[in-house]
Amino acid sequence: xxxxxxxxxxxxxxxxxxxxxxxxxxxxxxxxxxxxxxxxxxxxxxxxxxxxxxxxxxxxxxxxxxxxxxxxxxxxxxxxxxxxxxxxxxxxxxxxxxxxxxxxxxxxxxxxxxxxxxxxxxxxxxxxxxxxxxxxxxxxxxxxxxxxxxxxxxxxxxxxxxxxxxxxxxxxxxxxxxxxxxxxxxxxxxxxxxxxxxxxxxxxxxxxxxxxxxxxxxxxxxxxxxxxxxxxxxxxxxxxxxxxxxxxxxxxxxxxxx
Ligand SMILES: C[S@@+](CC[C@H](N)C(=O)[O-])C[C@H]1O[C@@H](n2cnc3c(N)ncnc32)[C@H](O)[C@@H]1O
Numbered sequence: 001x002x003x004x005x006x007x008x009x010x011x012x013x014x015x016x017x018x019x020x021x022x023x024x025x026x027x028x029x030x031x032x033x034x035x036x037x038x039x040x041x042x043x044x045x046x047x048x049x050x051x052x053x054x055x056x057x058x059x060x061x062x063x064x065x066x067x068x069x070x071x072x073x074x075x076x077x078x079x080x081x082x083x084x085x086x087x088x089x090x091x092x093x094x095x096x097x098x099x100x101x102x103x104x105x106x107x108x109x110x111x112x113x114x115x116x117x118x119x120x121x122x123x124x125x126x127x128x129x130x131x132x133x134x135x136x137x138x139x140x141x142x143x144x145x146x147x148x149x150x151x152x153x154x155x156x157x158x159x160x161x162x163x164x165x166x167x168x169x170x171x172x173x174x175x176x177x178x179x180x181x182x183x184x185x186x187x188x189x190x191x192x193x194x195x196x197x198x199x200x201x202x203x204x205x206x207x208x209x210x211x212x213x214x215x216x217x218x219x220x221x222x223x224x225x226x227x228x229x230x231x232x233x234x235x236x237x238x239x240x241x242x243x244x245x246x247x248x249x250x251x252x253x254x255x256x257x258x
Contacts, residue, residue, distance in 0.1 A: 033081075033082060033083075035080065035081065036081050036082065036083040038081075039074075039075050039078075039081040039083055039084070042074070042075055043073075043074050043075070046066050046070070046073040046074060049062075049065070049066055049069075050062045050063065050066055050176065051178075053065050053066075054178060059129065059176065059177075059178065060129050060130070060153070063128075063129050063130035063133070063176075064130050064131065064132055067130045067132035067133050067136070068132055071136070072110060074109065074172075076109060076110055076112045077110055077112055077140070084112065085112070087240075087243060088112060088113045088116045089116065090240060090245075091113065091116075091169070091171060091203060091205055091245060092113075092116045092117065092119075092120065094203060094236070094238060094245055094247060095120065095167070095201070095203060095247070096201060096235075096247075099120060099121065099122070100117075100120055100121040100122070100166050100167040101121065101122050101123065101166050102121070102122070102123050102125070102164055102165045102166060102167075102197075103117050103120075103121040103123065103124040103125070103165060103166070103167040103168070103169070104124075104125050104127065104161070104164075104165045104167070104168045104169070104195060105117060105124060105125070105126040105127070105168075105169045105171075106127055106154055106168060106169065106170045106173060106192070107127070107128055107129070107154065107170060107171070107172070107173030107174075107176075108126030108127060108128050108133070108134075108137060108149065109128060109133050109137070110133060110136055110137050110140060111126045111136075111137030111138075111140055111141050111147070111149060112140075113169065113171055114126035114137065114141070114147055114149070115140070115141055115144060115147065117167075117169065118141075118144045118146050118147045121146065121167065122146060123146050123148075124144075124146060124147045124148075125148055125149070125150065126141075126147065126148070126149040126150075127149070127150050127151070127152040127154075127157075128149070128151065128152070129151070129152070129153045129154070130151070131151045134149045134150065134151045137149045154170075154173065154174075154177070154188060154191070154192075155177070155184075155187075155188070155191075157191060157195070161195050162194050162195060163194070163195065163196070163197050163198075164195060164197060165195050165196055165197060165200055166196070166197050166199070166200040166201070167200065167201055167202070167203070168192055168195055168196060168200070168201075168202045168203070169202075169203045169205075170192065170202065170203070170204050170205070171203075171204075171205040171206075172205065172206060172207060172243075174188065174204075174206065174222050175206055175207075175215070175218045175219060175222065180218065180221075180222075182225065185221075185222065185225040185226075186225070186229070189225065189226055189229045189231060189232065190229075190231060193229065193231035193232055193250060193251075194231075196250035197250070198250065198252060199249065199250060200249070200250045201235065201247060201248060201249050201250070202232065202247070202248045202249075202250075203245060203246075203247050203248075204222070204223060204226055204245065204246050204247075204248065205243050205244065205245040205246075206218075206219035206222055206223065206243060206244055207219060207242055207243050207244075208220070208239065208242060208243055208244040209242050219243075219244055220244065223237075223244050223246050226246060226248060227246065227248075230251070231250070231251055232248040232249065232250065232251055233248060233249050233251045234246060234247075234248055235247040235248060235249050
């Protein structure tokens, strides 16, 4: 089958999947090429390796290892695959139409999404648990004067960041937290909400394939926990091929009378 015929067939399957999705934007186009399927295989291998090393040596060593073993463990910068780049564009398109002052990209990896955010903001800070990712992100972003990167763990962020950001993006990060129980999620949500300035927004995105597979269930659980939080209000929810994205705004809690 020629590439273009195969692409048309896959586009057709994608349109069918999107029609079946309850919350889908009906104008959504399927945006994978056949070769993007190998991207998911590569990512699954990376994730399996992270889980294995994490059990023995903890998450920081696991992420450092995969970044040392591969220049681009999730092929987020590879021109071979177009899924990741288009996903970043789609995520940025979900943001409110305004310019942001201070943006935080939590779990930024190589900083590809941070670079896209740099076009919408005065200052962008990318943070990642893996120092090797941060070093590589800095090199890649040398031409972006408003973009900087620091090493940091979502579970242990410096108090100097509290209340600083009018936009926080957390894309494909939280399902790596282990254990990912309700207490951990609630504490992460409180931390993220605490980093937002009044009226600030948070864009949460996680991969989502079909309702029944275990990974998609984890993603749905994360989004549900955020949606139920008293510290955040849901502005909009999106299901796309192949991710969930929810936009939240900071909700100032009333100070209870003594
Ligand atoms: C799948 S990559 C996603 C990278 C980026 N957000 C993107 O969309 O291209 C997951 C990233 O999360 C980072 N990460 C995992 N756990 C983290 C934590 N506890 N704190 C900060 N970063 C973390 C990893 O090092 C890795 O770079």
